Amino acid sequence: MQSMLEQAVGGSTNASALQMSKSEARSAVLGASLGTLFEWYDFYVYGLVATVVAKRFFAGLDPTSAFILALMGFGAGFIVRPLGAVIFGRIGDMIGRKYTFLVTIVIMGGATFGTGLLPTYEVAGILAPVLLVGLRLLQGLAIGGEYGGAAVYVSEHAPKGKRGFYTSWIQTTGTAGMLLALVVVIATTFVTGDHFSVWGWRIPFLVSLPLLVVSLKIRASLHESPIFKKMKEQGTSSRAPLREAFGNWKNLRVVLIALGGVCAGQTVIYFTCQFFPLFFLTQTLKVDSKTANTLVMVALMIGCPLFVVFGALSDRVGRKPVLLFGLILAGATFFPIYKGLTHYANPALERAQKLAPVILHADLSECSFQFNPTGTKRFTSSCDVAKQLLAQSGANYETVGATAGSIATVELGNTVIRSYAASSMTPAESAGADKSFRSSIAVALKQAGYPASAAPTEINYFGVLALLVLLMGYAAATYSVVGATLVELFPARIRYTSFSVPYHVATGWLGGLQPTVSFALIAQIGNIYSGLWYPTIVIAVSTVVAVLFLRETKNVDVHV
The missing domain is CATH 3.40.30 (Glutaredoxin)
Known part of the structure; x- marks a missing residue:
């Protein structure tokens, strides 16, 4: 990562104008990326241990209801994300980018670590799930200010013509966070064995503390964004970013376009491509968790570099073509891809459904x-x-x-x-x-021939892996351009606020609830693929908005 960034900075004629050394450029990307890595690590750890959380914190309910309520832990944090975006976006535009994402990472890291210390239902009764949901809410608020700050900070440091490449490194942290979570959970399961469901589940949350310390140390050493410093020196920073961002129709219109044309489609693609496959493999297709985790982990390793590839490509051909490429392909192929997963992962289930x-x-x-x-x-x-x-x-x-x-x-x-x-x-x-x-x-x-689990001898591992990598490619194509596009859509004085709110409305209310909505659709319609209608419809709407209203932004001057 560092060598590629050095080449980018070394080849830039704009470095002196930004007053940024090679080491400062690398530190800016690294410091911002570690925070978002932390965000996604916690998200995926919670998802991977959701069945254990259901048993430990919702013990008074039947297994199905307990699992659904454990998933609601996602919903609790995601629902408040837009509020966090409003709070911390305003602070970021008024006080500074660096200060704001120092605060958000402390809150976020503390909530993650604290989850590993919580008493369970057997010990604290109803207080246990209340505390769990409370920490998810606190973390959701902090995350609302995290990604926007990271993307704005990196973009405002990036050399001209390299913003897609630079911000794409932040986008890799979603995949890297899931990969790290899988490694930690698999290793912990192996070490703790039968004790994992008793106390071993706490370890993945507790080991987040070193990551928090390193992230905080790196971020504390960073300099404020050069664009924000210039605004403060000239007295041109916003004193009322919320009013300027949402009380002015000219900017509000752009916010709505960003929400509908960029963020909505991207976020449901991301969750359907990177998170939902693991649920689908384990919960629906009954693939054992170790096999499913390994397949997803390998797909993540293969797919992770694609974020940087598509980010760099957007610097050449534009953000909009890359975004539309991912939107259209994902919307058109989700159903056959997931049917293909059933065919390759559990052919006995496919036969039973027909017969x-x-x-x-x-x-x-x-x-x-x-x-x-x-x-x-x-x-x-x-x-x-x-x-x-x-x-x-x-x-x-x-x-x-x-x-x-x-x-x-x-x-x-x-x-x-x-x-x-x-x-x-x-x-x-x-x-x-x-x-x-x-x-x-x-x-x-x-x-009737329905298998209790997917037979390892019948799984076509290469076929499953190929489809998972294809899904990762869709996620990379759409997510890689989001950071640069949103930064370029808004003026510097209200950029943090204008960026964060549509992104977290989409991520929190459209993407974060995707597993819950999809499960509800499956139960309602009675078909294991019916949950895909939700992302497909959102993608269709997003594609139309992007085609009709989203302007190309790659050559925009982000200093104004």
Whole structure:
């Protein structure tokens, strides 16, 4: 990384104008990137241990509800990201880029480390999930000011004609963060063995402390952005960045274009390409976690350099062509790629879905759309209970209306299995009914040819890996240009605020909730691929907005 950056800086005729040495350029990229690496590391660690978090912090619920509520830990942090963007974006435009992302990394790192110290439900009862969600909220606020500050800081240091290349290094940190998280979790699982679900899960959170110390030391040694320093010296920095950014239609229009044409499509692609595949492989296709983690890890290593490749390409051909390339290809091929993952990873499941269709008979009025971003609602009707279990089983099913007030039943061949209404039962009765229902469904699925897990001998590892790398390429094409594009769209005096808000509205509310929305769609429609409709529709809207309204920005002067 350093040698490539040295070549970039050494070949720039603009270095003296920026008053930036080679070491300062490398430090700017490294210091900014480590913070975003930290951000993504925590995100992926939490996702990788979500099943353990569900057991340790939501022990009073059934396994399905506990897992869904554990995923809501993502939602809690993501929902408040735009608020963090408003708070820290304003500080960044008024006080400085460096000071702001020093504060955000301390808060963010403290929340990550603190998660590893939390008492579990067995020890603290309801206080345990409350503290967990509280730390996720605190971290979400800090992250709201993190990425925007990093991208603005690097862009304002970058030589002319190199902003795509420079900021693309920050984009690699999402992939690097997931790779680091996978390595740490796999290593911890190997070392702690059966103790991982008891106390070993804490280690990945606790080992974030050294990363925080190193990141903080590097960031503290950095100089303020030369563009911001010049504005402060001349007295031209904004005194009311929020009003200037969102109270002025000329700038607000650009914010909306950035949100709809750049951030929305990019963020759902990123989550569908880099995060959702691991859930799909393990939860839906029943590939064992070690195999799935290894395949994703290798794909990440292969795909990570593509961010820099596409970032540098955008310096030559423009941000918009590279962005549209990724948007259009992803939107057109998500469904065949995920069907290909099923074909290569679990062909027995693919055969069973074709030969043994499942039918859910239920009173449609009691079937809920199981989207629950706050985690406050429980789905207890017999229809919802059946849908949750079938969605997790990997079975495609059709929902057929039944007599009003009747208990839902699952039909599989000649077997009919009765669901249960948890709302009319005591907790003990509900637990017993759930165990019996799960057991009956598992037996019926097995008899119909549905595999309990993907057979290692039937997995086409090369085929799965090739499709995962293709997904990584889509993520790289769209995400690589986001930092440079958003910086170039907005004037320097309100850049931090204008950049951060659309980015985190998209990341927090559109991308961060993608696993939850997709799971709800799968349960609602009854098809394991139906969750892909959400990113596909968002991508289509984003493509239209980008084509019609997004201007090319690669030659913009970011000093004004």
